[in-house]
Every structure is written in C-alpha cells, then in structure tokens.
Amino acid sequence: MEAINWHGFFFLFFAIVACAFAMAVVVADNIVRMACYLVVSLGAVAGLYFLAQAEFLGAVQLMVYVGGTMVLLVFGVMLTARGPLASMRTGGGQWIMAAIAGGALLAMLLQAAFSVSDWAAPKTIQEQAAVEGSPSARLGLGLMGVRVDQLEQPNLMLRRGMSGHLLAFEIISVHLVVVLVGAAYLARAKRRLDHKQAKDDQRP
C-alpha cells in the first residue's frame, strides 16, 4: 500500500460532508434542521477552502458565512416562526420536476468539468509547490492596489493593466453600507396582518 495521500483523504472527507449535508438541507422538512445542516455544510466548504491553499478565504468563510449569514438566517427563522411551519410540503410531482431539472444541470456541469483536458488532475502525486509568502498578505496587498503575483511581469503594458483591486474594495464597502441601510428600512416594524393596512403603510 502506498502512503495515504492525506491531502486527498481530507479532501474527500470534507467533500462528502459538504455534499451530504447539502443534500440533507434539500431533503429536510423542518426549517430549523435545515439551518443546522446548512451550517455544517458551509463549515465543510470552509475546510475545502483551506485545502485549496486559500486560508484567508476559509477564515473569512467561517467568520462571515457561518458566523454571520447563518446567524442572520436563524434569526429570520425565529422571527417568522409563527404560523404553521410544518405543513408546507411540496407535492411529489414538483419534486420530480425539480429532480429532473437538477439532474440535467448536474449532468451538464459534470460533463463540462471532465471535458476540458487542461483541467485534468496530474497523474502522479507530486510535491505541491510551496507558495511564497502567505496568501493573506498577498490578498491584502492586492486589495490595496498591489498585485503581488504579477510583480515580475516584464511587459510594461501588461503590468500597467494589472492594477489592484482597491476600487472594487471601496465599492464593496459602500455597497455594504447601502445594503444594510436598505435592509434595515425594508424590515422596519409595521402594523401587520391586515393586508390593506399593510399596503397603506407601504405607500410612501
């Protein structure tokens, strides 16, 4: 027996966890259980990020997605938890249609994934080249406008075109502010339950 490819082993582990719990999210009926399964799935995805040498991103995934977005979703679940939660089932016919559509999509994607020869995995295990520098440092510098991985580009023109992502960073920040303000407005407290009254409130 050859040496276990621990990289591969952990990849498989995290991949199966992510996929299984994703499928559990689909299958589950109870919304709270769905939320829990999703949390686990997203955590597994963070692990996959780590394995792909995107440590910073994995950390961000855990912090923002799992710690933030999912908490948000759970809050939402709790806020809308009145009323009949369990009786919302979809009919079998719809399941089948969804399954067909999903199956077709999956087939297409898999087919595409395996069709490009450039993407094929190397035949032998080889030492993965160590990455110079920490990825987070490179990310940070890139966000501030410095493309660390393209510093050696001899062509001046190409180098000029490769600016950093400072602008995108700024835009995203502003965007976040706007979105959060908007979301706060949208979800402000109003009198509820009377459709007509609700519509009246919605008029500016």
Place this chain on the structure above:
Amino acid sequence: MNLLAQPVGLPHYLVVSAILFVCGVVCMATKRNMLGVLMGIELVLNGANLNFVAFGSPMLRAGPSDGLGLDGQLIALFVIVLAAAEAAVALAIALNFYHTHATVDVDRGEELKG
C-alpha cells in the same frame, strides 16, 4: 481507493461545487418556506465560490495557463461579502413578506400571477 491514491485535481473540486450548486437549485425549487429558498441561494453561492477558489488555487494549476491566480480568491472574497449583503436584503424582503401575508409560504406570494 483510487481517489485516495490519486492526487486531487481540479475536476474533484468541480464535482463538489457542481453538487453543491445543484443542491442549492433543487432546494430553491422545492422549498415552500422562503427561508428555505434563501438557504438554497446560499448553497448556490457557495458552490460558485468553490469553483472560483478551485480555479485560483496554485496547487491545482496545471497546464500552460496559470488559471485565475489571486483573482480567484479575490472574487470569492467579494462574493462572500456580497452574499452576506444579499442575505440581509433577502431577509428584509422575507420579513416584509411575512408582515404582509402573515406567512412565509412562498406559494402564497402569487400577486404576480397573470
């Protein structure tokens, strides 16, 4: 197992992201609870993110092209941030919906029915 012996390449990641993506789509298509739909959206986004990260990973690079490099991770970073923003807005919409319809059943939101 073969997979364990073989080195992990791009296709593996692509398969996982495809599965996540499809699960997300099916979840969006079948869940009647609006928050379930939102969860499906999260799954989709994660699948796409994984794709980006896979293509930007130096380890999985093969061939003459260098892949996305740092861009892949950056894109994934932005996507995460935007996904969070979008989740906030989506939740606000869901709460609004809940206020007006007294339920989160997506099937009740048929006002646009022609």
Place this chain on the structure above:
Amino acid sequence: MELSETLPLLLGLAWLLPLASFVLIVFFGPRMGRGGYYAAYLATAAIMASFALSVVALAGWLAAHPLTAAAHGAHAAAASAAVSGDWYSLGEFGPLRITIGYYIDSLTLAMFCMVTLVASCIHVYSFGYMHGELSDVIDTLAPLANGQPVRRRGRFCRFFQYLSLFCFSMLGLVVAGNVAMVFVFWELVGICSYLLIGFWHERKSASNAANKAFIVNRVGDFGMIIGLMVLWTGMGTFSFGDYQTVNAKGDTVTKPGIFSQVRPGPNHRLQVPNGMVKMAARREIEKIAAHAPTINGDLPLRRASAAMMTWAAVKKWRAQGYGYGLLVVAGLGIFCGCVGKSAQFPLHVWLPDAMEGPTPVSALIHAATMVAAGVYLVGRFYPVFTPEVLLVIACVGCITLFLAATIALTATDIKRVLAYSTVSQLGFMMLALGLGGWLAGMFHLLTHAFFKSLLFLCSGSVIHSCGTNEMPRMGGLRKKMPYTATTMLIGCLAIAGAGLPGTVVGLSGFFSKDYIVAQDLSFWGANPRLGGPLYCAALIGAGMTAFYMFRLWYMTFAGQPRDEAVHHHAHESPRGMTVPLMILALLAVVAAWNVPGTNFGIEPLLTQAQPAGTAEGLAHGRMWPNVTVPAEHLSHSPAIHARAEWAAFGTALLGFLLATVLYGLRKWDPEDVRRTFAPLHRFLVHKWWFDELYALVFVRPVLRLSGWVAILDKQGLDWLADNSARAVAAVARLDDWIDRIFVDAPVNLTARWTYAFALRLRVLQTGNIRQYVLWLAAGAVALFVLMSLYWNYAVAGI
C-alpha cells in the same frame, strides 16, 4: 305758373289720389266703420277730387289752347300741342331711360274727365249695389263640398279698394308719357280686372272667368311685347314726345321721341325712322364699315367716315324700303295688345265671361274704361301705323262687330247682351280707326263710355231688384222701376243712334256712329274693292245693334211679367243708385253737343288732339300699295256725310221696328222665328262655338301635354331620383359590407388573436417562485446545450 308745370301737377295729383285711397283702405279699411262703410266715402271722395282736378286742368288747357270750330273740309292744323316730360327717372341704362313721365294733350284731358266722371258715378252707385257686402254673405251660387252654400264675411271695403286701384291704373295708363309706362299700367289694369271679376271668387264660374280674362289678355300682351321690342331697337326710346337729356359734353340736348321719329317735321309725313332703317340695312352698314376709306388704318377715322357714309345712305335705303317691315311689325305688335285688351276677334272670349263680376265692375271696367284702353292706345299710337296695319285693324274691328252683334241677338242674360254689345261697339271703334277716322273712333269711345256704363248700371239696378240676370224671367218692370226704365230707354236710344238725320238733333250715339259710317263710306270711295264688305258689315251691325238693344228693353220692361215671383219682388232702386243713372242719362244725351254758344264740346276738343300728320290720311304703303286711307275731313263733306247719316238711320230704324214687332207688340212670336232658324240660333247661342274651339285647339292639347309631363316627372324623374337614392343606399350598404368584412375583420381578428395568445401566455405567469427557479435551471441547461452545439469551444468538447 306755366301750363307745362301746372298740367303735370294737376293731373299727377288727380292720378295719385286714388292710389292714396287704395293704400289707406288697404291698411285701415276694415276699421272704417261697420264692415268698412266709410272706406267707400274715402274712395268716392278721392275719385271726385280727381274729377275736379281734371276739370280744372281742362279749363287751364282751354285757356291756353282755345278751341276752334270743328273744321269740316279744311286740312287739320299744325302739330298738336302736347305737354310732355318726366316726373321721375327710374334709371338710365346706357341709352335706355326708364322714367315715369307724362304726355298731356286734349285727348288725355278728355279721357281723364271721362274716366273720373264715370268712375265717380259708379262709386256712388256701388254704395247701394254692394250694400249686401256690409254683413256676412251666404252665397248660394258657391256651394261647398257638402252642398251647403258658403258663408263668408262681407268684403265691402275691399271692393272700393280695388276700384281705387283700378282708377289709379287707368289714369296712369292715360297720362303715360312713354310706352314702358303704358305697358306697366296695361298690366296693372289687367290685374285689377282679374281681382274685380273674381270678386266673388268662391263661385267657380267667377274665378274661372277671372283666369280666362287674364290669360287671354296675356296672349295679346305677347304680341305687344314684340311690338315694344321692335320699337325700342328701332327707335332707341320709349318716350312719346321729345325729351331732354344731358349728352357726353354736359349740354342739354333734345332727343326726338317716338312720334317725332316716325313723323318728323315740318310736314309730318309717315316715314320709317332712322333706327329701323339702319336695323334692316345691317348688311349694307357692315359693307360700308369694311370698305370705308382710312388714312393709314386709323381706326377712329375709319369709324367716323363709315358713320358719315351710313348717314348719307339712310335716305337712299329708306326709299328702297329698308325697315318698312319692322315698322309694320311694330304696329301689329302694339295692336295685338289692343286686341287682347279690347276683346277683339279672336281674343273676345273673355269679355262675356267677365260679367261674373259685380255690375258696377262691368260698368266701369268692361264698358267704359279698361276695354277702351285698347282703343285709346290705338288712337295714341296712330302716327306709327302704316296703311297695312290700319287695314288689319279695320278688318279685325269689322269681324268683331259683326260677330258680337249676331251673338247678342240670341243672348238671354241681360248682362251678356250688354257685354256682346260692348264688344261690337269696340269693333266699331277699331273699324273707324282703321279706316282713317281717328276723330270718329275717339269720339265714339267717349260717347260709348257714357251710354254703355248707363246701360250697365241700369241692368245692375234690374238685377239688384229682381235677383236674376235672365231676361226670360223678367217683363213688365217699367211700372215697378220707372226711373230705371226711363234711363235705360235713353241708353238704348243712344246706342242705337237715335236722331234726326240732317239736323243737329240727336243723341250722342247718333253723331259718333254717323262719323264712323261716313268714314266707312269715304273709304269705300277710295278703295272700291275693299270698302264694300266693310261698309255693308258696319251698316248691318248698326241695325243689329238697334234690334238687340230694344229686344232687351222690351223683354225686361215691357209686356207682361213672365215670372210672378220676380215681378213681385221687384222694386225701384234707392236714390243712391238712381241718381248716377240720371246723370249718365243726361250725359248720354248731351255728350256729343257743343255747349251752346261756345266751341266747347268733345268734337272740337278731340280735333285739337289729332296727331300731327295723320289727318291727311295715308296711301301707298309698301306692301299693299293699293290701300288708300282717306283723310278724315273728306268724310265730313256733305255728300258723303249725308248718305252715311241716312243709311245709318235707316238700318237703325229697321232694327228698332223689327224688335218692336217681335218683342214690343208681339205680332210675331220670337219662338217661332227661333224654330225656323234653329241651327243658326243654336250656332249663335253657342257663341259661334268659339269657346269650344279654343278648348279643343289650345286647352286640351296643353292639358294633355301637361299630363305627359306629369307622367314624365312622376315616373321618369321621380323614379330616377328615388332609384338613384336607392342605388346610393345600396352602394353604401355594399361599402359597409366590404368595410366590415375586409377591413374590420382582419383588424378585429388580429386583435382577437393577440388577445387569445396573450391569454395563453398568461398561463406562464403563475406567480410561483419555485417554478421560476426551475425554469431558470432548465434555461441554463438549454443554453449550455445550444452553446455546445453551435459554438466550437474547447469547454464543450462534444
């Protein structure tokens, strides 16, 4: 003031007073007293005032133009003095001047006095005669559709209104200074006649008679208009006398009137006027104008030289006879109008029917004045007539007098007898005028007015008292109506021409008829072949006149009453009706006498008015060169005059004796005579079948033609109109169908399809979010498949 100013003023006022009366009665008549009684006073006052003014005017004239004794055997003097001018100019259209003008000579004044005097008497008479119109009238001769007699309001004031209008029209005709004005008033008297004949228009007979009178007059007027047209184009003016105009340079020039153009001074011989010559010689004038010498083609000079050559050639052309035919046509045209107005053959049929009007109307209009207007116009136009025209006039008059006298022999309606008598006497006048006896004709006109109106008023008196017109139902009325009987006897004697020949003792008709017969004899002498029948006819006519007039008198007043009811009811007329009778009777006696000790009388007055140049007679007309119209004074020579006197007296006496034997003494039975001459009698009773002939020749073809035209209109035109309307409607329906099927349908169909499609598409909008997601996924798959199939990209790798 100058005579030329006073005369127009006086006569103009006399003319307009009846018009003022007419206007006032039109507006205020019904309000003047009960039933409009005082309207009659107004009308009578107006006409009496007119008479007074006429007398004053006559006196003024006589002061300026003293009368000389009637000149027997001497040539008539120079041109008659006439006052002519214009009161008001209505418009000048180039050379055409339409004016209201006057032409006043002693004939005008005599006519004025006669018309106003007779009209005054008749106005007074009408007070009594039309008394029945003061209250509601039940007219038994006018049945309604259900057989009941009509009941209507009285029309007393309207009668006088029409009478005033008539007097205005008649006086206007007499005073008129130009032919256009004559024509206007000609028609106006025709209208008044129509209104008055149809006064009792609820009676079908009366309204038919009114129509007949007007239409027959119109036929005559047609000829008159032709004559007027020829006169206008030939002479360039309508005016009788000379008139003044302002020419282009601003000077006042005197232009010649009609009389001066046909009989220019100094000898006043008849000649074709320049205008007519030029009209007839148009071709010659064109030739001259084409060949006139010029200098270098100078146009005005050429025109001037052409004009000079034309003027020089006019005399030559006149001698060659150019334009003579036009003059004849002008004369005949004017005479045509007179034929209609004076009821000459063949347009005499209206006058007997005109007796449907009230008797005062018959007396005024159809005896004394309107029918005399025709004779008056012939007298006025005398200078224009050529010998041919005069002969035609004479022949027409002769036929008329004979025809009417024969019909009067057998008529039984008292007014019909008098109507035919009027026609016959008018024939006498025309005969006289045609034979050259201007004085005789005009004299008879004036005397006839008096005794004929007297006769009519007497008959009216009889009708008023008996209630019937039919003589066979009368008889023996002289004891019951002495005044009427006496005055009527005087009238009959006057019309028969009673008098002692060889002396100056005689009634008015004696003298005037003698002049006519004398002129006839003179004509016979001048024209041996033509004159014979004319003379004999005149004498026979005179005899018949005496016969039927006395027949009338005997049947009405003498003998035993034939109808007791009528006789019982008969009564003398009131004073208001008998006094005019007496006045007129007096006039009928003395009209022909000169006022003793002076020269004033009708005859000298008329002699003054004789148109210049006409007293010498006419001869050698171009078309009939053998006709000689003798000078009138020749007939006054003792030889001719005495023979004529005795001849006329003889025939009249014969007639009188025959009438006395048949109707007075009843020696012979008229019925027996009638049986013997039955076919002749029937022929005469049916008025020579003239009415039937006219109905056959004129009325029925017109009715048939109008029937055809009506059919054409109803079937043809109406059918066309209706069916074209239907065709249009059908086309409209077709268009509608096309529009609906081919235009609307596609549009509607498109709209429906769009809607149906949209309805079906609606299904896609389920509002179901989850389904949308599925579609998204399916779409992504499909897109990818398509891409991979058609886009040769390494990613697909299929």
